[in-house]
Amino acid sequence: xxxxxxxxxxxxxxxxxxxxxxxxxxxxxxxxxxxxxxxxxxxxxxxxxxxxxxxxxxxxxxxxxxxxxxxxxxxxxxxx
Amino acid sequence: xxxxxxxxxxxxxxxxxxxxxxxxxxxxxxxxxxxxxxxxxxxxxxxxxxxxxxxxxxxxxxxxxxxxxxxxxxxxxxxxxxxxxxxxxxxxxxxxxxxxxxxxxxxxxxxxxxxxxxxxxxxxxxxxxxxxxxxxxxxxxxxxxxxxxxxxxxxxxxxxxxxxxxxxxxxxxxxxxxxxxxxxxxxxxxxxxxxxxxxxxxxxxxxxxxxxxxxxxxxxxxxxxxxxxxxxxxxxxxxxxxxxxxxxxxxxxxxxxxxxxxxxxxxxxxxxxxxxxxxxxxxxxxxxxxxxxxxxxxxxxxxxxxxxxxxxxxxxxxxxxxxxxxxxxxxxxxxxxxxxxxxxxxxxxxxxxxxxxxxxxxxxxxxxxxxxxxxxxxxxxxxxxxxxxxxxxxxxxxxxxxxxxxxxxxxxxxxxxxxxxxxxxxxxxxxxxxxxxxxxxxxxxxxxxxxxxxxxxxxxxxxxxxxxxxxxxxxxxxxxxxx
Numbered sequence: 146x147x148x149x150x151x152x153x154x155x156x157x158x159x160x161x162x163x164x165x166x167x168x169x170x171x172x173x174x175x176x177x178x179x180x181x182x183x184x185x186x187x188x189x190x191x192x193x194x195x196x197x198x199x200x201x202x203x204x205x206x207x208x209x210x211x212x213x214x215x216x217x218x219x220x221x222x223x224x225x
Numbered sequence: 226x227x228x229x230x231x232x233x234x235x236x237x238x239x240x241x242x243x244x245x246x247x248x249x250x251x252x253x254x255x256x257x258x259x260x261x262x263x264x265x266x267x268x269x270x271x272x273x274x275x276x277x278x279x280x281x282x283x284x285x286x287x288x289x290x291x292x293x294x295x296x297x298x299x300x301x302x303x304x305x306x307x308x309x310x311x312x313x314x315x316x317x318x319x320x321x322x323x324x325x326x327x328x329x330x331x332x333x334x335x336x337x338x339x340x341x342x343x344x345x346x347x348x349x350x351x352x353x354x355x356x357x358x359x360x361x362x363x364x365x366x367x368x369x370x371x372x373x374x375x376x377x378x379x380x381x382x383x384x385x386x387x388x389x390x391x392x393x394x395x396x397x398x399x400x401x402x403x404x405x406x407x408x409x410x411x412x413x414x415x416x417x418x419x420x421x422x423x424x425x426x427x428x429x430x431x432x433x434x435x436x437x438x439x440x441x442x443x444x445x446x447x448x449x450x451x452x453x454x455x456x457x458x459x460x461x462x463x464x465x466x467x468x469x470x471x472x473x474x475x476x477x478x479x480x481x482x483x484x485x486x487x488x489x490x491x492x493x494x495x496x497x498x499x500x501x502x503x504x505x506x507x508x509x510x511x512x513x514x515x516x517x518x519x520x521x522x523x524x525x526x527x528x529x530x531x532x533x534x535x536x537x538x539x540x541x542x543x544x545x546x547x548x549x550x551x552x553x554x555x556x557x558x559x560x561x562x563x564x565x566x567x568x569x570x571x572x573x574x575x576x577x578x579x580x581x582x583x584x585x586x587x588x589x590x591x592x593x594x595x596x597x598x599x600x601x602x603x604x605x606x607x608x609x610x611x612x613x614x615x616x617x618x619x620x621x622x623x624x625x626x627x628x629x630x631x632x633x634x635x636x637x638x639x640x641x642x643x644x645x646x647x648x649x650x651x652x653x654x655x656x657x658x659x660x661x662x663x664x665x666x667x668x669x670x671x672x673x674x675x676x677x678x679x680x681x682x683x684x685x686x687x688x689x690x691x692x693x694x695x696x697x698x699x700x701x702x703x704x705x706x707x708x
Contacts, residue, residue, distance in 0.1 A: 164572060183502055184513030185568055188521040189532065195525075204522045208363045208514075 146224050151198075151217050158197050162190055172214030198224055226266045227701035228386065228472050229425070236263065241479060249404040254373050256381075256403060256480055263382040264345065271344040279376045281308070282354045286361040286368035286375075302362035306355050313351045316343045321549035346385035348546060348708055352511055353379055357393040359515050366394050374400050383476035387469050387705040389485045389507035399482050406481030414478025416686075420661065421471030423689050425703070426696040427654040429465035431647055432457045433700070438642045440608055443618040444627075447635035451621045454641070458608050459601045460655055462704060463492065466505070467662075469703040490663060492600070495592040497560075497567045500600060508546070512539055529569070536568060537561040547607070547708050552615055556606040563599055 146154075152170075160168045163181050176182040182190070191207055194200075194216070200223040210216050226233045240259040247255050265272045285305035292298045319341035357378070360366035369375040378396045439446050439454030446454065470487040477484045485507045494500035501509050517539045524531030537558075544557020578585045602619070609615035620626045624633035638645055664670035674682075 164575065183498065184510070184517055185498065185521075185532075185536065188518055188525065188535075191522070192525045202522075204519045205363050207518065207522060209365055 146221065148217060148221065151220050151224070154197060155194065155213070155217065155220070158190070158193050162186070162193050170213050172212065172217065174213040175211070194220065200224060226263060227706075228469065228476075228703070229422075229697075229701045232266075236266075237476065237479075244480060245406075252481075253377055253400060253403050257373055257377045260377065260380040260382040260385070264380060264385065267345050268342075274344060275350065275380055276376070278309070278312070278350070278354065279372075279379045281305070282358060282379070283369070283372055283375050286358060287370075289358070289361050290368040298362060302358055305358045309351050309355050309358075313347060316341065316347055318549045319343075346387070349385060349388050349390055350379045352390050352508075353393065356390075356511060356515055360393055366397075369393070369397060371400075377403075381477070381482065383473045383480075383482075384484055387466075387473070387703060387708065389470055389473060389487045390511050391482075391484050391507070392511075395485065396482065402481040402483075404481075406479070410478045410481070410483070414475040417471050417475030417478065419475075419686065419689055419693070420658070421468040421475060422693045423654070424464045424471065424658050425468035425700075426693050426698070428651050428658065429461050429468060430698050430700045431643070431651050431696075432461040432464075435641045435643045435648075436461055436608065438640070440610065440614070440618070443614060443621045444629070445631075446621065446640070447629075447631045447637075448622055448624045448633040449636050450641055451618060453636065455601050455605055455618075455622070457651075459492070459597075459604045460651070462604060462607070463488070464655065464658065465704045469705055488662075489666075490659065492597050492659075493593045494596050495589075496571065496596055497563045497599060498571070500596055501560075501564065508543070512542060516542060532568070533565045536564050540564055551612045552606050552609050555612055555615065556603055559603050559606060563603070 156168070156170055159170055159179070160166050163179055163186075165180075168179070170179075176187065188207070191202060195202060198220055200220065202219065202223075206219055210219065226236060236259075244252060244255055244259070261272060261276075264275060282305065285301055289298050289301045289305075292301060320343075323341070357366070357369075357375075361368050369378075374397055378391075378393060381391075381396070384391060436454060436458045439451060440458075443451060467488045474484045474486070487505055487507050489503040489506065491500055491503040494503055517535055520538060521532065521535040524535050527534065540561035541554065541557040544553045544555070544560065547553045547556070578588055605618050606612075606615045609618060621629075638648065664674075
């Protein structure tokens, strides 16, 4: 999958999870930029991403995520 | 040596003088010396323990980094974290253990508690060190080569009594600032200390008498008086804890270290999740990163049940972190229930209010009010001496629940142990301190304050110092210094 394809699919996951059909995300987006993205929602988001892309992450990988860009990079590594 | 003692004032003055006179490159080492001197004033043997823990953690982090295989790294990480947690648990539960299992059999009496004194700030420095080891294991932070930096991180005296729990990365990033502290931050630090002192003596200590009275004998008070007592305790706890945090952050700034914030106007939270994001933030974010996230990840295959379990374990951990007592356990369980219900229903609640603008407006002020009352309820467990007295207190809050000759709506301030002017002063001071906290986070008001005449600012500072001296009742302890 290409970066834009992952971005597009990820946007849909975010919109569904945070219940906001107009939500836009960029590589620089962090938890602070999205209303409701707290520590509880963080792993729920990771689970939703794993389900949507049919992949699995380790705790160590989840802990090193800095923003949406690094999440996209991690997804790209897994879906290859 | 309490922060509110003459000895500490003397110690701090001397430390500041020597620190700022010393060459820049000596300052971190000097600050480490002051931190150990501060700890040594409390106990020699536990100072040795602190040094031993630091040395062990220093070596463990280097070993984790040095292993080539994931298995080797994991083994050293697990050994380090488990050792620290066993140490914490052993000390924290010793008192409970003696009382629960030995006292009724007559093998020991209550004096046994004195045999096992929990090392000062154990929870705080253990949590700092566990976080550091996990950061190195997760490779979000390189192992610290400089032993002085790691030892200073663990023993930093402004933070060791009751936090805030600063992250290793944030502390190590400021080592250079310790060498050349900013003059502007020094002034901000002094202001912050003064703010904390005012909150402690003008609000927390004043309300402490009233709270002590109602919790000592809940049956002797009306429902209304118990309600006032419950409100007052929540305000006392918040102002006392935020006061020691202000003082700790302020003292840190005098030495060039900015500590993390612990509070963000928690009593105006729209739901219990937001409350826990704004209350004791350095602990809750620590637990979110090092306990909740790994737990939630490992339980994610259980779906919603895994989410509920992870939240519940996290909240129970927060409860018993304060002490291994039934009341703290109940505090954790009640918070766990509130949080699980809130998380599971939040989406539906938001949907319900989305199409109802009038109700949404009511929700804007009703939701923080409801959240505040849920928090006040949990604080009854937090403050009560026993589970029985907590339940008795809650039953007393409901008019007519228990037979009593006291009218439910009686409000006898004399029996509560506070005068009407003192209560009004507390209420006024609390609202003012919240307004200041709110304004301190907004650049407009910071600039406004800076633009005020120097004479006005000086008059304000002197008036507040005078108020602290006049209102100081000799209380040297803080609630959170006990945890």
